[in-house]
Amino acid sequence: MAATRRATSGTPELETPANGVSQLDLITFFHKNAVHELVVVEIAPGLYRIEAIIAWRMGRWTLMGARGPRNFRSLDNLAKHLKTMGLGRTVTRLELLP
Numbered sequence: 001m002a003a004t005r006r007a008t009s010g011t012p013e014l015e016t017p018a019n020g021v022s023q024l025d026l027i028t029f030f031h032k033n034a035v036h037e038l039v040v041v042e043i044a045p046g047l048y049r050i051e052a053i054i055a056w057r058m059g060r061w062t063l064m065g066a067r068g069p070r071n072f073r074s075l076d077n078l079a080k081h082l083k084t085m086g087l088g089r090t091v092t093r094l095e096l097l098p
Helices: 023-031 075-085
Strands: 035-044 047-054 060-065 091-095
Touching: 023 035, 023 047, 023 060, 023 075, 035 075, 047 075
Parallel strands: 035 091
Antiparallel strands: 035 047, 047 060
């Protein structure tokens, strides 16, 4: 009997970002007013990621979770997450796929 292979989960294989920041560090940067801008990036259809532009660090810094980059399946969940983090008056920009 031939072995069958299960289909992978609905999450596509995505590259791991070079720069990562934990949620605790990001909240600390919010309190220090070091976050210039938050960018919500659509990395796949219906899959979103938060990237921050921080004052004294070069480039974009991706919000990381326990298993890698923190991905959101809907903008509603992402908006709730941002409200609980207390981002205040930080500029938030949305980048969608073409």
